[in-house]
Amino acid sequence: MTDTSILSKTDYHTSEQAERLLKKRYRSEARFIFYGRLAIICALLILVTLLSSIFLQGYTSFxxxxxxxxxxxxxxxxxxxxxxxxxxxxxxxxxxxxxxxxxxxxxxxxxxxxxxxxxxxxxxxxxxxxxxxxxxxxxxxxxxxxxxxxxxxxxxxxxxxxxxxxxxxxxxxxxxxxxxxxxxxxxxxxxxxxxNMTFFQVGDSREPELAGIWGAVVGSALTLVVTLLISFPLGVATAIYLEEFAPKNRWTDLIEVNINNLAAVPSIVFGLLGLAVFLNFFGLPRSAPLVGGLVLALMTLPTIIIASRASLKAVPPSIREGGLGVGASHVQTVFHHVLPLAMPGMMTGTIIGMAQALGETAPLLMIGMVAFIVDVPTGITSPATVLPVQIFIWADSPERAFVAKTGGAIMVLLSFLVIMNLIAVMLRRRFERRW
Amino acid sequence: MRFKTVAIAALATLAASATVAQARDQIRIVGSSTVFPFSTTVAEQFGKTTSFKTPIVESTGSGGGMKLFCAGVGTAHPDITNASRRMKSSEFDKCHEAGVTDITEVKIGFDGIVMANAKDAPSFALTKRIIFLALAKDVPDPNGGENLVPNPYTKWSEIDPSLPNVEIEVLGPPPTSGTRDAFQEIALEGGAKTFDWIKAMKKADKAAYKKVARTVREDGPYIEAGENDNLIVQKLAENGDRLGIFGFSFLEENRDKVKGNPVDGVDPTFEAIAAGDYGVSRSLFFYVKNAHRGVIPGIEEFVAEFTKESTWGPDGYLVDKGLIPLPDAERSEGAQSANAFVNLPGV
Structure with missing residues (x-):
């Protein structure tokens, strides 16, 4: 009998060298997969440590x-x-x-x-x-x-x-x-x-046992409503115009570059802008969710525009051609056929932008929302603070019991973020269409 | 056309809400993050016990607070600013330029700055001179002579053999903090002054003197740990060889983890700071814009609440929050002039 291993070698490979190379390539592939798994394990470990430390620190506040x-x-x-x-x-x-x-x-x-x-x-x-x-x-x-x-x-x-x-x-x-x-x-x-019902019913207090998160939750909600009402329509309209109607020339190129740049501008800059424009020029009240919402809307606009344009681009041209082919006007085509198909993507982008806005403190510092406010806000012009600011203020307080409150507030903020991201995932799952 | 109407409508809404902003029935306080815990406690108490709304207190830092406070008179500007140092003459001038000419200064108490380390670590018998030698950027040549060299010390025992033989590692606040300002001014400069020839520089060249006396070294031993003092406490508990710089109230809350080290032979205790024996302490203030009295309801009552014995006295509730009260005589005098809203003539 001949040696089978030699046979198979000659069957599949032309030379010893080729076999060595093949082995080397297999090894490097295995290595790459190993590194990838290692990275994921590291990331998971860090996440678990982070979450469990927050939980262990914070659960006593409940x-x-x-x-x-x-x-x-x-x-x-x-x-x-x-x-x-x-x-x-x-x-x-x-x-x-x-x-x-x-x-x-x-x-x-x-x-x-x-x-x-x-x-x-x-x-x-x-x-x-x-x-x-x-x-x-x-x-x-x-x-x-x-x-x-x-x-x-x-x-x-x-x-x-x-x-x-x-x-x-x-x-x-x-x-x-x-x-x-x-x-x-x-x-x-x-x-x-x-x-601890108090924690979910009242605003801030200097006494840890009397301090609550509700004022900040309401403040965050009011701020986000303003942000959403301004940034969503504006962002979607901008995206539709730029994607579907605008001529391709230097001006639109310039606008596009600027929008992409704005998405990368540090958020504190938007706070400075808010201070100069909304407070000093328009004389809007300090610490108000209205101003906070306006500033955060400016910050999330680029995110929404970019996401909306991407989802408009993903709608195949055949839909537009079909619409135009049966005699619909350009506007009708866009609003009746393209926009509904692009909507899930736009909403996902918007929710992610909102989640980002929910976690911001830096731009709010400049417009006076980093403040000690006891009363739960009643409207968009009454003074308010937001969840991340509340976390910051508690983390900075000398009283030891505020450490647990900080953890509790982080858990509340994180659960809001998780819920928002889940909604984004669900919208995508439910309405997304692939071509 | 339609776009134009929308734009005009939007602007009109903004303008309308701007007029809403003109009416304000709530005191607005800005300023120092060191005074923030005290100011907020009084604000909360004031809101609970009177029919006025709870004042809004922003933590902007002493300098930031002064800037907002001195921007002008009118409901768009804050009524009170907190400061962990006295108003500077430049700020006073700015205030006057903007029409804020009637200001009442209220000194509320003291805050000690402590050099703390872990509870079970050896104690450091510090002096201001040692602090200067350990943390200044340039120090007198250790080989003698009246010239400055870049700080050569890496271990405490090199400065003074009685100190532990460990690396100099001090966690402290960043330059934006009022605590840092005060630390540089009181501890570092206090130490620099113990060298007669550096002290003599003050007369010859004030700017150069200040630079020598107040510049913190940047080669590693001084670590900027951020504004969060709780974080510094945590890091001290982890490593016994480190020292940390923070306010007395954080020491009070964390006595089970950290201890304060004596400076010039005096331990940072409540009594020692109150009596003025502990060297590294500073005064805390707030400033009232008197033009807003009668416009914003409750300013007089708020000042009265702040200057009550049951608030800022030795048995008052601010002491529980870590404030170190003024001596009795100074306190009653201060309460009088505060409630009479005596105008600050100059600084």
Missing amino acids: YQHMAILEFDLKQELVDPQNTGDPEVIAKADYRTIVNNMLREKFPDVTVRRDRKALKDIISSGSDLFVRSAVMADLSLVGTRATIAVPLSDDADSVFKGFIDRTLPEDERRVKDNQLGWLDQLSEEGRIESRF
């Missing part, structure tokens, strides 16, 4: 420990004239009621310093919680009511396990006597961990 305490809502303190008028009751001195409760609960704390330390274990906004409980049920006036008030950020950290009890007292944010009181409350079953 719950808050509350102290369930009994408040004596004395008639003479809440509504001395017994009017039953909600307006009178709303203005009552709930701070005193909270102080009275503490005095009653811990009667042996008498030294002024200790009293202050005691007061510090529950939130400084406790009176507001008592008030809203009373406002929700006016029949509580004159009775002893059990109301849950949030613990202060430091006390909350004790139950979240962020305070190391073994540390010497002067290195700890929560002192020994405070820990004693908290343990006492906890043994009595008066400490309860609840879902």
